[in-house]
Amino acid sequence: MKNSQNFKYFFIIAAAGAFASCSNAVTEDTKNVANLSNEITAETDSSFRKADAKLLVNAAELSLAEVQLAQLAQTSNKSVEVRVLAKKIEDTHNKLYKDLELMARKNKIEIPNSITPSGMEAYNILNTKSKKEFNSSYCTMTASNHQIAINLYEKIASTSKDTSLVTWAGSVIPELRANMDEAQVTLSKIK
Secondary structure: HHHHHHHHHHHHHHHHHHHHHHHHOOOOOOOHHHHHHHHHHHHOOOOHHHHHHHHHHHHHHHHHHHHHHHHHHHOOOOOOOHHHHHHHHHHHHHHHHHHHHHHHHHHHOOOOOOHHHHHHHHHHHHHHHHHHHHHHHOOOOOHHHHHHHHHHHHHHHOOOOOOHHHHHHHHHHHHHHHHHHHHHHHHHHOO
């Protein structure tokens, strides 16, 4: 029985690896790999919190994308306001990701470790914008992504049973709100 379960896990991991390597030649979908790893952990560890894992995976995916988008914004335009915003966003999300790694490790949760295909798609869309469209598109995307992040961290803060995760998520929300507000203000300045 134990060997058949081990074979099942081996097969799932092998299939995930094959899927990830074939699904996108440019970017491996580390979100799918993390989700699959978390599913396996949930089956073998009764104390594992699947809901926390899903939320941390989504938060990590978002932070990784925000870092890449911010780096693109810092190198792709001449607007000082947008470059300043992008640097702030990059710094915030680099720190958030490091914190996410610590929280995930503490809770035996696997999170993505590189930008996912959906993050890469957003990057590619932004990268094709004309110089004129780029700044407003970046600010709009940043404000929208931060509203998603605020909702995600509010959910972590209100649903997790891990008090350190609840406290941490709650402490992050004000900075995310400030970043969202700054993206909206920057958008109004450049229009």
